[in-house]
Amino acid sequence: MIRRSTLFICFSLFTSDTTALIADCHHTFYKKHSTTLLRVVNRRLLLQEMGTLGLAVALKPELSLAGEFTPGGTLVDRVVGAQVGNPEASASRKFDNSNVLFYQDxxxxxxxxxxxxxxxxxxxxxxxxxxxxxxxxxxxxxxxxxxxxxxxxxxxxxxxxxxxxxxxxxxxxxxxxxxxxxxxxxxxxxxxxxxxxxxxxxxxxxxxxxxxxxxxxxxxxxxxxxxxxxxxxxxxxxxxxxxxxxxxxxxxxxxxxxxxxxxx
Incomplete structure (x- = not known):
């Protein structure tokens, strides 16, 4: 977490009317807290990617074939698929169950x-x-x-x-x-x-x-x-x-x- 003391030092340097010190302040600030800043950026990117993936699966459920969600939306810790558990089951079943007679099975x-x-x-x-x-x-x-x-x-x-x-x-x-x-x-x-x-x-x-x-x-x-x-x-x-x-x-x-x- 970025401390107030660091921000105060930077502010003091800024008010010392030395323009060169502003650059030094920026350099010192970034060097000390670069990891924190990158974590913030990476977290935002991760959340954006997760949101994009969730939207993609919602729009095209068959993308979750290699994932861990059932067609009903239950999260499971195993492989899912139309022939998992019975290789003689029909491979033509769509993952969202949209081509069967009784949707909830x-x-x-x-x-x-x-x-x-x-x-x-x-x-x-x-x-x-x-x-x-x-x-x-x-x-x-x-x-x-x-x-x-x-x-x-x-x-x-x-x-x-x-x-x-x-x-x-x-x-x-x-x-x-x-x-x-x-x-x-x-x-x-x-x-x-x-x-x-x-x-x-x-x-x-x-x-x-x-x-x-x-x-x-x-x-x-x-x-x-x-x-x-x-x-x-x-x-x-x-x-x-x-x-x-x-x-x-x-x-x-x-x-x-x-x-x-x-x-x-």
Whole structure:
């Protein structure tokens, strides 16, 4: 910190009507406090750079791919990215989640992909939120058959891939026959309530639905049959992961569990 005594000495020299001493005063003052002055300047430059960087990330969120912010704005001390945690996740997902069906999902909150859930596994997620059985029953009754019909269409994509070379003829992910919105609505009713609000498990289920959404587009953009079939297999894994979560909250009082694709 610059002391008052130094400023007083400089002022005294200035009033001694010796012009040459003014230059000496400036030289002495700068020499003694150059480090302090540089720190002030450097700090200002640093703050300016930080402000510029923050504005750039706000205007173009994909710049933070190598950073530590999730799409939802949470600061984390790990690497984030659409395929971090699951290399089979779609690489076409935008970092700001602007090209998926359900904006707030697992990637939005945590900034990473989720693993596939293998048949019968309850290791991930560790637990499921409590939702009253009547709500689960009503939602399964309302959306269950629509979900099954949509999954049937998804399974049929394999035959189309094998028969056609032009995958752009496959309906886009917003086509109603896939019933992807009912998949999300069923998850809402099975994993969230007025008491729980949106849960991490709901975000996870949405992530699997969003992966199906992205994979359909990936198939449409595939350059080869092999590439298209890889994305088809990813769809099957996403469906079974979603089914695995839903089945954990379907008790005998709620209804019948879904049949996993791996068993078909």
């Amino acid at each position: 697992h990637f939005f909150k945590f900034g990473v992909a989720a693993p596939w859930i293998t048949s019968g596994s309850t290791d991930f997620p560790k637990s499921m939120p409590f939702v009253v059985s009547q709500q689960r029953y009503d939602n399964l009754k309302k959306y269950g058959e629509r979900v099954k019909s949509g999954v049937k269409v998804l399974v049929g994509l394999r035959d189309i891939i094998m028969a056609e070379g032009d995958y752009t003829q496959i309906p886009g992910p917003d086509a109603p026959e896939y019933q992807l919105r009912p998949l999300g609505l069923l998850a809402n009713g099975m994993m969230a309530s007025e008491n729980t609000g949106a849960t991490n498990e709901l975000f996870l289920a949405r992530w699997y639905v969003n992966e199906i959404y992205l994979d359909i587009n990936d198939i449409r953009n595939a350059k080869s049959e092999e590439e298209a079939l890889v994305k088809y297999e990813a769809i099957k894994k996403a469906v079974d992961s979603y089914y695995g979560m839903i089945n954990r909250v379907i008790t005998s009082k709620v209804g019948d569990k879904f049949h996993l694709l791996v068993a078909q």
